[in-house]
Amino acid sequence: MKLFDVYPLYDVTPVSAKGIEILDDKGEKYLDFYGGHAVISIGHSHPHYVNRLKEQLDTIGFYSNSVQNPLQEQLATKLGALSHCEDYNLFMCNSGAEANENALKMASFHTGKSKVIAFSNSFHGRTSAAVATTDNPSINAPINKQQEVTFLALNDFDVFEKAIVSGEYCAVILEAIQGVGGLDEPTTEFYQFVEEKCKSNNVILIADEVQSGFGRSGQFFAFQHHGIQPDIISIAKGMGNGFPVGGILIHENIKASYGLLGTTFGGNHLACVATLAVLEVLEKDDLMANATRLGDYFKQQALEIPEIKKIKGRGLMLGLEFDFEIADLRKRLIHNQHMFTGSAKNKYLLRFLPALNITKEQIDVFFAALKTELK
Known part of the structure; x- marks a missing residue:
């Protein structure tokens, strides 16, 4: 089989x-300034995480959601406290796409409606409703x-x-x-404005924090830069530092009932511990503040390179x-x-999504290499 x-x-x-160091099968060392699409939030093989x-x-590594799992309650408590989202309830799943599927499903259950507003250049996943809300026709099948x-x-x-x-x-x-x-x-x-109009029209506001959450923007969630409160928040990627885990935070105004959502693997013991380890490191090492400081430092260094026409993003989502x-620069x-x-999707944009405990010295190495390749 292939x-x-x-x-x-x-x-x-x-x-x-x-x-942020990776060794290949030839013994060559690479520096990881991308973290596998913003997944590696606290660094590869962090000792506390391991x-x-x-x-x-x-x-115990796994049992289904048909039995008690106190780790889920520990995680919900820790996540609520660190994110300041205590008035939400946690449902765990396995990926960002699955998180958005569940968020959209909950919105449809709650309102009794099915149409969704999404935005140009959005990306919310590759499955069913999640990919339908992704602005990329080439990955949307007829179904x-x-x-x-x-x-x-x-x-x-x-x-x-108007919509x-x-x-x-x-x-x-x-x-x-x-x-x-x-x-x-x-x-x-x-x-x-979106939050206000959602409330007045009984529409569920879903904040997709799959990539921007867990401290990457300098706040725990990027929507917190704007002083709003979504109805549902989707999470994944940096949540598990490489362990496949996702979830949604559902505001307590939306009521649960048995069978409304479900998952076999979501919220298993290993997934909970992986996420707890990430939260513990984020808190102990003050990594949200580090993301803000080093994001500002990155922008300062970038301003010195005339070939860079625009600097985008917040924290360490840049x-x-x-x-x-x-494409060719990235290969070089x-x-x-x-x-x-x-x-x-913007073919002129180079993305920088390192672990949140990156250092100034490592950023300096990146810019020295970038300048070399731009000569």
Whole structure:
């Protein structure tokens, strides 16, 4: 049997990693400034994370949600306290796409409606309703296109209001910082307007924090930069530092009932411990403050490079926009400088999504290499 060939692959085979350093099968060292799409939030093989998982494996790794699992309650308490979202309830699943599926399903249950408002250049996953709300027709199969989704421009107040007052929608789904789309953001005024209109029209506001959550923007959630309160928050990626885990935070105004949502693997013992370990490191090492400090430092360094036309993002969810497509630059950074970076739907944007405990010295190494490749 062969692998189903859906990924264009760089010719690099990582075999071990620590912090932001990765070793390949030839013994070459690479620096990871991308974290596998913002997944590696506290660094590869963080000792606290590794020890927590090992200890849990020695006791119990999995049982289904048909029995008590106190780790889920511990996680909900810790997550609520650190994120300041105590007035939400936690449902755990396995990925960001699944989180958004459950968020959209809950919105439809709650309102009795099915249409969704999403935004240009959005990315919410690759499954069913999640991919239908993703602004990329090439990854939407006919079965996905049965979903009724209206795509609107970010920050267009009039168009948004005309759509939402129709009374047809169950949900608005919005990234506070677009990931794959290219790091565009709603303004604070627009996000607050969306929140207000959702409330007055009985529409569920879903904050997609799959990539921007867990401290990456400098706040625990990126929507917290705008002073709003969503009805549902979707989470994944940096949540587990590489362990496959996702979830949604559902405001307590939305009531639960048996059978409303379900999952086999979601919230298993290892997933809970992986997420608890991430939260413990985020808190102990003050990594949200570090994301803010080093995000500011990154922007200062970027201003010194004339080829960079625009700096986008917040905290350590950042992008550098050039006046040329960056695919070749990204290849040179991998092969010549041994550095992983990211791309976006915006072909002129180089994405920078390192672990939140990155240092100034490592950022300096990145910019020295970037300058070399821009000569």
